[in-house]
Amino acid sequence: MEFSLNPTQMMIQQMARKFALNEVKPTAADTDETAVFPWENVKKMQRYGLMGMNMPVEVGGAGTDDISYVIAVEELSKVCATTGVILSAHNSLFCDPLLKFGTPEQQEHYLRPAASGKKLGAFALTEPNAGTDAASQVTRAVKVEKGYRLNGTKIFITNAGEADYYVIFAMTDASKGTRGISAFILEKGWEGFTFGRVEEKMGIHGSSTRELVFRDVFVPQENLLGQEGEGFKIAMVTLDGGRIGIAAQAVGIAQGALDETIAYIKQREQFKRPISQFQAVQFMIADMQTQTSAARLLTYQAADAKTRGLPYSDLAAMAKLFASETAGFVTNKAVQLHGGYGYTREYPVERMMRDAKITEIYEGTSEVQRMVISSHAIG
Amino acid sequence: MNNENNNVWVFAEQTGGEIFPVVFEILTEARAIAAKLGTGLSAVMLGYQVEDLAEPLRAYGAQTIYVCDAPEFKDYTTAAYTQQLAALVGQHAPAVLFIGATHNGRDLGPRLASRLNTGLTADCTGLDVDLEKGDLLMTRPAFGGNLMATIVCPSHRPQMATVRPGVFKSLPVESPSKAQIVKVPPEIHPGDLQTEILRIVKEKSQEEEITRAKILVAGGRGLGSAAGFDLLQELADCLGGTVAASRATVDAGWISNARQVGQTGKTVQPELYIACGISGAIQHLIGMNKSRTIVAINKDSSAPIFKIAHYGIVGDLYQIIPAMIEQLSSKP
Amino acid sequence: MKIIVCVKQVPDTKEIRIDPEKGTMIRKGVPSIINPDDRHALEYALSLKDQDSNTEVVVLSMGPKQAKNALIECLCMGADQAILLSDSAFSGADTWATANTLAAAVRKLMPFDLILCGQQAIDGDTAQVGPQLAERLAIPQVTYTRAIQLEDHAIVVERQMEDGYEVVKAALPALITATRKLNTPRYMNIRDIVKIHQMDDPVQIWDLNYLKLDPDQTGLKGSPTRVKRSFSPTPSSEVTFLTGSTEEMVSSLLDALKNLNLIGK
Numbered sequence: 001m002e003f004s005l006n007p008t009q010m011m012i013q014q015m016a017r018k019f020a021l022n023e024v025k026p027t028a029a030d031t032d033e034t035a036v037f038p039w040e041n042v043k044k045m046q047r048y049g050l051m052g053m054n055m056p057v058e059v060g061g062a063g064t065d066d067i068s069y070v071i072a073v074e075e076l077s078k079v080c081a082t083t084g085v086i087l088s089a090h091n092s093l094f095c096d097p098l099l100k101f102g103t104p105e106q107q108e109h110y111l112r113p114a115a116s117g118k119k120l121g122a123f124a125l126t127e128p129n130a131g132t133d134a135a136s137q138v139t140r141a142v143k144v145e146k147g148y149r150l151n152g153t154k155i156f157i158t159n160a161g162e163a164d165y166y167v168i169f170a171m172t173d174a175s176k177g178t179r180g181i182s183a184f185i186l187e188k189g190w191e192g193f194t195f196g197r198v199e200e201k202m203g204i205h206g207s208s209t210r211e212l213v214f215r216d217v218f219v220p221q222e223n224l225l226g227q228e229g230e231g232f233k234i235a236m237v238t239l240d241g242g243r244i245g246i247a248a249q250a251v252g253i254a255q256g257a258l259d260e261t262i263a264y265i266k267q268r269e270q271f272k273r274p275i276s277q278f279q280a281v282q283f284m285i286a287d288m289q290t291q292t293s294a295a296r297l298l299t300y301q302a303a304d305a306k307t308r309g310l311p312y313s314d315l316a317a318m319a320k321l322f323a324s325e326t327a328g329f330v331t332n333k334a335v336q337l338h339g340g341y342g343y344t345r346e347y348p349v350e351r352m353m354r355d356a357k358i359t360e361i362y363e364g365t366s367e368v369q370r371m372v373i374s375s376h377a378i379g
Numbered sequence: 380m381n382n383e384n385n386n387v388w389v390f391a392e393q394t395g396g397e398i399f400p401v402v403f404e405i406l407t408e409a410r411a412i413a414a415k416l417g418t419g420l421s422a423v424m425l426g427y428q429v430e431d432l433a434e435p436l437r438a439y440g441a442q443t444i445y446v447c448d449a450p451e452f453k454d455y456t457t458a459a460y461t462q463q464l465a466a467l468v469g470q471h472a473p474a475v476l477f478i479g480a481t482h483n484g485r486d487l488g489p490r491l492a493s494r495l496n497t498g499l500t501a502d503c504t505g506l507d508v509d510l511e512k513g514d515l516l517m518t519r520p521a522f523g524g525n526l527m528a529t530i531v532c533p534s535h536r537p538q539m540a541t542v543r544p545g546v547f548k549s550l551p552v553e554s555p556s557k558a559q560i561v562k563v564p565p566e567i568h569p570g571d572l573q574t575e576i577l578r579i580v581k582e583k584s585q586e587e588e589i590t591r592a593k594i595l596v597a598g599g600r601g602l603g604s605a606a607g608f609d610l611l612q613e614l615a616d617c618l619g620g621t622v623a624a625s626r627a628t629v630d631a632g633w634i635s636n637a638r639q640v641g642q643t644g645k646t647v648q649p650e651l652y653i654a655c656g657i658s659g660a661i662q663h664l665i666g667m668n669k670s671r672t673i674v675a676i677n678k679d680s681s682a683p684i685f686k687i688a689h690y691g692i693v694g695d696l697y698q699i700i701p702a703m704i705e706q707l708s709s710k711p
Numbered sequence: 712m713k714i715i716v717c718v719k720q721v722p723d724t725k726e727i728r729i730d731p732e733k734g735t736m737i738r739k740g741v742p743s744i745i746n747p748d749d750r751h752a753l754e755y756a757l758s759l760k761d762q763d764s765n766t767e768v769v770v771l772s773m774g775p776k777q778a779k780n781a782l783i784e785c786l787c788m789g790a791d792q793a794i795l796l797s798d799s800a801f802s803g804a805d806t807w808a809t810a811n812t813l814a815a816a817v818r819k820l821m822p823f824d825l826i827l828c829g830q831q832a833i834d835g836d837t838a839q840v841g842p843q844l845a846e847r848l849a850i851p852q853v854t855y856t857r858a859i860q861l862e863d864h865a866i867v868v869e870r871q872m873e874d875g876y877e878v879v880k881a882a883l884p885a886l887i888t889a890t891r892k893l894n895t896p897r898y899m900n901i902r903d904i905v906k907i908h909q910m911d912d913p914v915q916i917w918d919l920n921y922l923k924l925d926p927d928q929t930g931l932k933g934s935p936t937r938v939k940r941s942f943s944p945t946p947s948s949e950v951t952f953l954t955g956s957t958e959e960m961v962s963s964l965l966d967a968l969k970n971l972n973l974i975g976k
Contacts, residue, residue: 008908011787015899049901062901072901267661267668269683346643346662404975454877457842457852482872486854489806489839493846498807498935501837504972509939516939520972522834523724526736527972528941535935546975573851574881577867581875594973618974648725651973669725672973674964675950690967691952692960702961707974 005067012068016075019048020083028080031206032351037162038206042086046117050087055095059107060116066303070248074296077252078259081355082206084252088245089158090114093363094121097167097183097238101226110165110185122163123242124154124212125235132368134169134235135178139214141170147221148172148184150214153196156362160210161195164188167238168212169231181231185223192217203354240313241306242363243320247299250323250359254292257327257334257352261285264338264347275337284337288330295323314376321369324359331356386443387413388473388537390464391424391436392484394455398424398432401479403549405542406439408506409477410552412515415508418474419443423467425460427453430560437558438551444558445471449565451572455483458573461490466566468495473537475515480541488541498532499539504546505529515540520650525671545619589638594620594651597640597667598628601656601677601696605633611655614700617707623647625663641666655696659684676700713767713823714756716790717813717844718749720774720781721834735941745781748829750896752889755859756827757789757897767791769820773801773812779914786907786914787899794820798918803931806835810843812929815922817848825866826886830855838888845886853879857892 005013023041031038045051054069055061069091077084098111113119130136139152150170157166166186173180186193196211226234262285265276275281302315331353335342342349360366387409392399406422413420422441424432426448433444445467451459464487468476476491478484480502492499505518505527514531515538521528532538589595596615598608611622624638640647642662652670657663659675659682667673668687675688676696685691692699722741730737745753753770760766770785772778773796782793796816804812817826826845831838838854845852857876858869864883869876871890907913919926927933951967953960968974 008904011783011899011904011908012901014784015787015901015904019898047900048898049903053901057902057905063905064901068901263665264661267665269661269686341662461846482855482870485838486842486852489837489842490846490852492839493807493810493843496807496935498805499839500936501806501835501839518972521836521941522722522727522736523836525724525727526941526943529939530936531939532936546972548975573885574853574879577878577880579872579875579877651968672968672971674968680952685950685952688950690964691950692964693952694957694960698957699961702957703965706958706961706965 005071008064009068009071012064013071013075015048016050016072019044019050020075020079024076024083025079028082029345029348029351031080031082033205035200035205037208038080038083038086039162041083042120045083045087049117051090051117051120052095052115054091055099055111055115059099060112060114061095065307066244067300067307070244070299070303073245073248074252074255077249078256080206081249081253081352082204084249085158085204085207085246088242088249089123090121090163092242092245093123093158093238094163094165094167096241097123097225097234098185100237101183101230101234103222105222106185106225114165119164120159120162121165121167122157122159123167123238124157124160125169126154126156128153128155132365134181134232137169137171137181139168139170140174141172141182141184141219143172144218148219148224150184150186150192150217150219152214154212156199156209157212158207158209158362160208160212161198162208166212167225168214169235172228172231176229178232179229181235182228183225183231183234184219185225186217186219190217202357203351204358239363240316243316243369244299244302244306244312246359246363247295247302247316247319247323250320250327250356251292251296251299253327253352253356253359254288254295254323254330257331257349258285258288258292260347260349260352261288261334261337268339281337284333288333291326292330295319295326298322314373317364317369317372320359320364321366321373324356325366327356327359384472385416385474386419386421386471387416387475388468388477389420389422389441390476390478390484390487391422391432391441391444392455392479392481393424393426393429393432396426396429396432398435399479399481399544400549401481401484401542401544403435403439404544404547405477405479406436406441407549408542408547409475410440412475412506412508415510416474416513421445421473423447423464425452425463433558433560438555439549440552440555442556442558443561445561445563447563447565451565451567454576454579455487456572456574456576457486457490458571459567460487461494462567462571463563463565464491465494467563468537476537476539478539478541480543484541488539492539495537495539497535497537497539499541500530500532501541502543503540504543506540506542514538523648589621589623589640590645590647592621592623592647592649594618594653595623595640595647595649595667595670596620596653596655597623597625597657598634598655599625599657599663600627600631601658602628602633603656605631607656607696608634610697610700614653614704617704618651620651620653625657625660654684654688655700657684658682659687712759712763712765712825713769713820714759715817715820715823715826716749716753716756716768716770716785717826717828717840718753718770718772718781718785719746719829719832720744720772720778721746721832724833730943735943743777743780745784746829746832746834748831748889748891750829751891751893752827752829752887753785753788753790754894754896755889756825758894759861760789769794769823771813771816771820772796773804773809775802776916779916782914783907784899787903788897789900789903793914794917795914796917796922800919800924800926800932801930803934804929805934805936806837806839806843807935808929808931808933809840810847811933812922812924813840813844814847815924816917817844819917819922822884824883826850826884828886828888830888830890841886841888848886851881851885852888853881853885854888856887856889859887859893
């Protein structure tokens with residue numbers, strides 16, 4: 001068992017940290033304020049090999065392990081959770097299912113451009129009436145000559161509108177419940193495929209969260225991902241991986257808030273001394289630090305298991321559950337320790353607190369994680 | 380002073396018929412060095428149609444002035460200047476050679492020192508003589524000004540240093556002696572020039588970058604109005620510094636936000652930070668508390684800025700800053 | 712085209728603390744970085760490689776073994792080859808001895824078209840090694856470079872001056888020292904990080920024997936200059952309130968600042 005980063009991981013951490021500090025941090029407050037998708041930075045992330053980094057070199061990726069990828073999401077999320085989730089959604093929710101379930105042709109046509117940073121990907125499962133209960137999907141894919149015809153809507157889709165390619169889930173046989181769901185690859189711009197409402201969110205303002213609308217969209221047969229009826233499995237496997245990315249985002253948010261807070265309490269003086277000298281403050285920092293470190297270790301463990309090809313479904317769920325609740329706890333305390341200043345937009349901790357909340361919700365709520373964990377534990 | 384060997388030499392850099400101010404600053408300091416070493420002081424000037432410029436060099440204490448006047452020296456080029464100076468040094472064997480740490484001086488100095496196989500100390504801010512050994516003591520900042528180092532060049536001659544402009548005062552000699560002007564023929568050939576100057580363009584310096592300034596004069600709400608920054612600019616000009624600002628003044632529209640120091644502005648770490656009328660709110664301190672030396676000027680002796688300042692003056696900045704400008708610009 | 716870029720690993724001077732008692736630097740915990748100006752030199756070389764893949768970029772450094780990390784970083788930014796000059800005989804070198812050692816290595820890399828250095832290093836701030844290296848190799852130099860245009864067998868350079876700039880043409884091979892105005896350096900690329908770390912020895916180490924250098928012409932022994940003493944200019948951490956009339960307060964403040972070498976005497 002090795003508890004320190006290897007030289008490659010350390011170098012990637014150094015690169016990602018520097019990139020985040022120089023490129024992402026200066027624009028984070030503005031991205032939050034304007035709620036504009038940070039394309040300029042995403043393009044730079046494509047250029048430097050972050051987008052698709054954990055995909056093998058053979059399909060156009062940089063060929064890193066999953067711990068390196070987790071490190072990159074963490075470093076970005078320390079300064080801007082929006083940027084962190086753009087990377088996570090692209091790598092975990094789009095590239096990963098294509099790598100696992102795509103045909104060689106699909107990989108050449110869709111994965112290579114995505115893994116080499118030329119195209120952006122997204123994943124769409126959630127519907128207005130099918131969140132945790134994915135089986136009640138109403139998006140339908142009807143078999144037609146040479147393919148399928150899609151009708152329906154998806155909501156709360158990360159990278160929607162901005163992404164070039166989408167992995168979409170739809171019912172091909174409603175009588176079979178979850179076994180009647182199939183996965184498809186769609187391209188932006190196809191006839192009948194449009195983008196609807198832009199959500200106004202509490203946090204991660206720069207992340208595009210939109211509705212997808214399908215009106216008689218023709219999907220060629222070769223764009224069926226996996227087998228017909230295999231969609232639910234693909235979705236669940238993909239979300240297992242996605243949870244590692246969200247756990248990393250949550251660890252980043254927590255660490256970012258902690259870093260800001262430690263700098264602040266050393267500066268802030270009350271009663272003629274820095275507030276860092278008060279034990280009540282010190283103890284809060286100790287709890288924040290401990291939980292963040294624990295969350296990181298769980299996240300690394302899940303990422304390591306994934307790279308090694310070991311089962312990681314429960315590890316990913318535990319990492320995501322613990323990290324997201326830690327992000328909530330730590331950012332809340334961070335605002336508290338900043339006092340009145342922490343509640344203002346002059347300091348980034350209020351943004352971090354708003355951003356943290358989503359990590360307890362998307363890619364499976366904390367309650368879903370508990371279901372996954374307990375079913376593994378109890379059997 | 381006919382025995383010219385072992386003299387202290389000052390390179391008299393000029394451009395377009397004007398001698399750089401640093402030359403007079405060095406001459407002033409070099410007079411003391413030459414006296415301590417018991418040798419004469421010489422200046423050496425390269426240029427074209429610059430013979431009139433010998434007189435001011437005399438006024439600042441040069442006893443021998445070597446003038447090499449030729450079209451090849453009209454504008455500075457590394458190769459021509461290095462070759463000519465190397466030849467002169469070879470003939471006269473000075474003990475010390477000072478060059479102003481201007482852009483050209485810092486281009487010339489190392490090239491020349493390397494050709495002469497001697498040492499060079501860059502960008503000195505302090506000069507003295509080890510009276511026991513007769514070595515020149517050259518003091519300069521290192522590690523971003525965190526450390527001062529005194530350098531010697533014990534067994535190679537000449538002892539060479541480039542000297543930072545603006546550090547030493549320039550004072551003419553009260554009754555200058557007659558100087559010997561030595562006209563030197565050029566010793567270069569056109570084929571020796573490795574570079575060609577295609578054109579020289581003058582331009583106004585752009586907006587100064589506060590994160591790179593060595594000295595910052597920063598203003599806060601205590602200035603009372605935008606006009607206060609004119610006074611700070613005057614002080615900054617005296618010190619070779621740059622004006623910075625607190626958030627309150629930027630929000631008030633008194634100055635551009637490119638100058639703002641602090642949480643929502645820039646983080647700075649100059650060698651000297653002079654905070655004028657800045658109370659020291661935490662979001663300001665976080666942007667400048669790593670400055671090496673902090674001076675605070677404020678009416679309120681309990682202002683938090685004094686907690687991190689090294690020197691404090693409690694009083695009205697509109698009296699103190701004009702007094703600083705006055706004392707800095709008057710000759711002692 | 713073959714370009715040699717000289718880089719130096721330096722302590723991040725922003726993180727340096729001084730032991731006020733001893734007047735020495737506390738190096739512990741201070742990160743080592745590639746000298747900032749050198750990144751701009753490397754960026755220019757890499758930008759030429761972007762335009763013409765036949766361009767070969769060699770990074771060259773002198774320093775202790777751990778300076779390898781800086782060179783690995785250069786490789787991860789896209790350099791083709793990295794050479795570290797490392798030998799206990801090289802330590803304690805001043806700029807003359809450093810240039811002499813680098814020159815010996817450059818001679819082994821001949822022929823080359825261009826040498827790029829940073830304008831100056833943030834630890835010493837001397838700006839001397841570039842010109843001294845050019846002199847040892849007897850090639851033209853252009854310092855304070857803020858823009859470069861490549862022509863046939865020549866470069867045209869904008870050289871920053873105090874009151875503007877001059878446009879200088881130099882025949883190749885030549886040595887250029889780069890300022891921050893020249894460009895914006897790139898980051899390491901994740902693809903290259905993975906690729907370089909799969910190599911056994913991405914950085915070549917050249918020592919005294921390999922360079923066939925006279926030990927009296929390198930390191931401390933070969934250095935004409937010596938550090939006689941170093942001291943901390945940092946004033947005490949307690950605030951000193953100046954007293955007296957306005958004139959007296961100002962005069963004692965200015966005296967204190969003069970003694971700290973912060974302002975002119």
